[in-house]
Amino acid sequence: MRKTEWFYLMGDDQDKLNRFQEAFERGQEGQISNYEAWLQDHGIDSERTDQEYLKQYFREHPEKAVNHEEELEEVAEYIGFFSQRSNVYHLPVVGVSGIGKTQFIQTVSNLLGQIEPEIEQRTYRADDFMELGEEEERIFEVRDELRGLDKVVVYVDDCEWAESESLIESLRVIEGVVEDAFLVTSWTPEYWRHHSEDVEAVLPSSTEIHLSAFSEKDTLEALNQITEVLSDDGLDLPEEFLEEIYRYSTGIPGVFTDLLLASLRETFVKELELGSTESVSAAAEKLNLAGVEETVYDLSDTKVTILTHMLLWNHRDGIRPSQLVDLLDRDKSTVSYHLKDLQTEGLVESEKQGRSAYYQVKNQVRPFIQTRITQNGEYNG
Structure with missing residues (x-):
């Protein structure tokens, strides 16, 4: 019995050795089965297949x-109007996560710098403004940077990630130090609606700029622009492949960019033909995009309220169930039941830190949930 088992293992080991040798010889011939090599074989620069690289490139x-x-033209008109007058103006830019608010602000700044270089411009991230009283140095650095500037456009990006009281107080400081300024701030819709009254009391807005999802035509054009960045020779991807990406992403730039990159990887993993719609479907499954619109649309009011509070709770670690219990004034078992359901539905993820679990809305589905909240006017929970 032992001899038979020993010979079986020897045979298994020999097979492993043979496969190892075959792989070694393939490598000697330059046939490497990894994603980077596959990308290179298809004329794609692997260093460019990164969301952050693409964001930076287009900025x-x-x-x-x-x-x-x-x-963009609407903002240009307002800044042109401001350039001929002395006052403080405020323009909030509102859009779901991934819609391209940062790209939009960077584009405004770049184009304005080309046509009116004498207008001073300053850009800040809202979460740079620490809580006053604890780490107040940064906002006063900003105050000193802005003081004395004759005419300045100030961009404050990612307001949804700042602690609300600190942000509003920071805007008050900025408004108090500049006499001739145009402020452009960016917000997710639920965060803007929840805090707009407090912001307006400090810094009334001239109007609101709402960024919508791209049309199918613009999405396909944007995807073609991205593929030109990925490959110096360009990628000739079938139109049905790009249309499938649009269908799952509904024209949200952050989503269709992620989906394109994930589809390329699925093409490699599943050994599909480049441009196969099957790779898009597989990538959409992995990113929890398959059926997400229907899932979000069918959510109960209670679940939408929970998700709204989770989005408004802007701590990057997420929110604990006990904190949701306090916010919702519901018993722990009810909150836990709904959180478990939301996880099963692929909308929420959790991470254990010590004895506590922290929950947050998954990045890829945020825009779909924010759209649902916006359509239903459910901001305050």
């Missing part, structure tokens, strides 16, 4: 980015 080359053209 540096706004002329190549498909953007919200009508909204």
